[in-house]
Amino acid sequence: MFEPWSSSASQPNRRLAVAAVLVLALLSSCPAAAQASQPPVLKDAFAGCFSIGAAVNRQIVGGSTGRLGFGRRSAEQIERDRILVTTQFNSIAPENDLKWALIHPQAGPDGYQWGPADAFVEFGERHGMYLVGHTLVWHSQTPLWVFQGDGPLINNSQAAEQTEAGEESSEPRGRRFRRPGLEGPRATREQLLARMRDHIHTVVSRYRGRIKAWDVVNEALSDRGEEVLRESLWREIIGPDYIAKAFEYAHEADPDAVLRYNDYGLEDPAKRRKLIKLVRSLKAEGAPVMAIGTQAHLNVSSASFENMDRTLTELETLGLPIHVTELDINSARRGQRNTGADISGNVAATEGGLVDEADRRLAEAYEDVFRAFLKHREKLDVVTFWGANDANSWRSRGRPLLFDGASRPKPAFDAVLRTTTRAD
Ligand code: GLA
Numbered sequence: 001m002f003e004p005w006s007s008s009a010s011q012p013n014r015r016l017a018v019a020a021v022l023v024l025a026l027l028s029s030c031p032a033a034a035q036a037s038q039p040p041v042l043k044d045a046f047a048g049c050f051s052i053g054a055a056v057n058r059q060i061v062g063g064s065t066g067r068l069g070f071g072r073r074s075a076e077q078i079e080r081d082r083i084l085v086t087t088q089f090n091s092i093a094p095e096n097d098l099k100w101a102l103i104h105p106q107a108g109p110d111g112y113q114w115g116p117a118d119a120f121v122e123f124g125e126r127h128g129m130y131l132v133g134h135t136l137v138w139h140s141q142t143p144l145w146v147f148q149g150d151g152p153l154i155n156n157s158q159a160a161e162q163t164e165a166g167e168e169s170s171e172p173r174g175r176r177f178r179r180p181g182l183e184g185p186r187a188t189r190e191q192l193l194a195r196m197r198d199h200i201h202t203v204v205s206r207y208r209g210r211i212k213a214w215d216v217v218n219e220a221l222s223d224r225g226e227e228v229l230r231e232s233l234w235r236e237i238i239g240p241d242y243i244a245k246a247f248e249y250a251h252e253a254d255p256d257a258v259l260r261y262n263d264y265g266l267e268d269p270a271k272r273r274k275l276i277k278l279v280r281s282l283k284a285e286g287a288p289v290m291a292i293g294t295q296a297h298l299n300v301s302s303a304s305f306e307n308m309d310r311t312l313t314e315l316e317t318l319g320l321p322i323h324v325t326e327l328d329i330n331s332a333r334r335g336q337r338n339t340g341a342d343i344s345g346n347v348a349a350t351e352g353g354l355v356d357e358a359d360r361r362l363a364e365a366y367e368d369v370f371r372a373f374l375k376h377r378e379k380l381d382v383v384t385f386w387g388a389n390d391a392n393s394w395r396s397r398g399r400p401l402l403f404d405g406a407s408r409p410k411p412a413f414d415a416v417l418r419t420t421t422r423a424d
Contacts, residue, residue, distance in 0.1 A: 030377050031420030042402075042413075043090040045420045049377045051130050053091030053384030055326065057392060058116040060085055061094075061123045073391065077406075084407040085388045091130035093325070093384055094120045095394075098133050099141040104199055107145050112202065121210050132384065133207065134325075135215035135262065136200050137246045139232035146195055147233040149187030192237045197249045204253035213258040213323065213382070215293055216250045217243050221263050221274045223340070228274045243278070244287040251288040258381075262293030262325050265340055267302070267311050279318050291381065292318060295326035296369070297395075300355055301336040303329050303365040308372035316379050324373065326386040329365045329412075331358040332398035350397035358399060363415035366402065370419040 030049035042052045059073060060081050073081065085092065096102055097116040104112050124131040187195070204214065220243055222230040229235050234242045243261075250259050261279060265271045275292070282289050292315050296308075315322055330336070333352030340349075355361060373380055387393035391405030402413040 031374065040417050042088045042416070045417050046383070049374065050380045051091040051382045051384075052089050053093060053130070053132065053382055054085055054089045054388040055093045055095040055134075055384065055386045056085055056120070056123075056388065057095045058097055058119065060388065060392065061097075061116070061119050077391070080407045081388060081392060084403060086127045088403075089129070089385075089388065091132060091382055091384060092120070092124050093132035093134045095134075095387070096141070098203065099135060099138065100146065100199065101141040101143050103203060105143055109202075114206070117203075117207075121207055125210065130213075130382065131207075131211045132323075132325075132382070133204070133211040133214040133257075135218040136203065136250060137196060137216065137234060137242070138218040139230065139234060140219070146199075147186050147192065147237060148184050149191040151186045151188040151191070151237070153185055186233070187237055189238050192234070193242075193245060196238075196242070196246060200246060200249040201253045204250050204257065208254040209256065211254075211257065213260060213291065214250055214254075215262040215325065216246050216259045216289075218262045219264060220261075221271060221278065223265065223271070228277060244282055244285050247282065247287040247289055258290045258321075259288055260291040260293040260323055260325070261289050262295065264295040264297055264326070266294045266315065267296070267298065267307050269314075272311065272314055276314065276318060279320070283318075289320065291321045291323050293323045293325040295386075296324050297326055297328055297330070297340070297386065298365065298369065299330040299336045299398075300358070300361040300365045303369050305368040305371050308369045309375060312372060312376040312379070316376065321381045322376070322379050323381055324383040327369075327383060328386045328393060328395060328398075328400035329362055329369075330395050330398035330400050331355055331362050332395070335395070335398050346394060350395050354399060359411045362399070363411040366412040367415040367419055370416045371422075374419055 030046070032045055032047045032049075046052055059078050062078075062082065094117065097120055102113065103117050121131060200216075204211075220229055220232070220235075222228060224230075229240055229243075238245065247259055247261075250257065261275075261282070263271070263275055266275055279289055279292065294311070294315065312322060330349060331354050332350040333355055335349035335351075336355065373383055385401055387396075387401055389403035389405060389407050390396050390399045390401050393401055396405070399410075402410055402416060404410055
């Protein structure tokens with residue numbers, strides 16, 4: 001037997017083995033050793049700590065349909081966006097194209113639109129990236145046909161809420177979801193469960209073994225008082241066990257996929273308590289929740305090391321890996337009050353111009369949260385930015401990312417890299 005450490009091993013062999021161990025240690029150390037790439041690259045700087053992801057749209061992926069065209073960005077800009085994504089990031093999530101309204105806009109087996117999602121997966125695989133599927137069950141961006149059926153009448157105000165949320169998106173301007181009729185009877189519990197199962201099975205199985213992590217349920221928690229689960233047609237029609245069912249179906253479809261529960265505002269202690277309560281009860285019921293997704297839509301006024309440290313410390317009590325799923329830090333004046341992810345409130349949240357010394361404050365905020373990420377690196381698997389650069393962000397007017405619209409690194413980029421040289 002070859003024993004590299006035994007005295008019988010030849011000197012050159014032993015040297016080789018020592019060198020190999022050192023190289024491995026260097027490669028897997030977190031943060032990565034100082035000889036990181038020049039010019040600096042995020043995914044290399046954090047190699048061995050966590051993956052660095054970006055949400056991408058179909059233009060970046062290159063699977064743009066004629067309808068979306070290159071309306072918002074020129075072909076040259078998109079090319080630069082693509083280079084940025086493939087150079088700096090080693091994980092991607094589709095900003096919109098796996099959401100029910102886009103991938104399964106019509107009922108029935110022919111109601112799926114696979115093109116953009118297939119292109120997303122192929123793009124990611126071509127570049128050796130960790131692929132995230134976002135999202136299977138959500139109160140927003142879900143077509144109304146899903147909830148229509150043979151049950152009692154749909155309450156109009158709830159139905160309106162569903163479609164309003166679906167109307168807005170960070171897809172290029174001009175993109176609008178169809179507004180289905182709001183009248184009519186809603187689905188029964190059995191009908192809706194069957195549709196959910198069919199949707200999850202079809203989508204997850206198609207990408208089985210390729211998409212490695214799924215946001216199975218997105219934003220089920222309420223922002224109101226003590227109410228744990230938000231009002232939604234999922235909860236209304238199926239009951240609170242819709243969440244456990246969604247996880248069960250996703251696990252059936254791909255037993256190896258990492259199944260996440262994903263929500264926003266977990267920096268707020270009250271929301272976090274709800275998350276902890278929900279996930280504990282899901283685990284007690286045996287639901288295969290495998291990771292916590294914390295969106296982290298932050299703002300420069302409240303993002304701090306202490307807050308992120310506390311957030312992650314408490315989330316870790318659940319004993320599950322943590323994925324930061326939608327990181328951005330809003331620098332717009334009007335966006336400093338809350339960290340909600342409600343797309344309908346987003347316009348106001350990016351108004352008022354930028355805060356004073358926006359670049360400096362953004363850099364400090366990012367440095368703070370990345371110091372906290374590094375402190376919790378043992379539990380953190382992925383840190384995904386919600387967009388690759390400011391031009392592609394849903395909050396582009398709040399300049400919330402590390403790269404400007406021309407993909408040039410901002411001071412916040414250097415600040416993030418600095419954290420790797422002073423990790424606690
Ligand atoms: C939430 C969703 C994302 C995205 C953002 C805003 O955080 O999870 O898919 O819609 O809102 O764009």
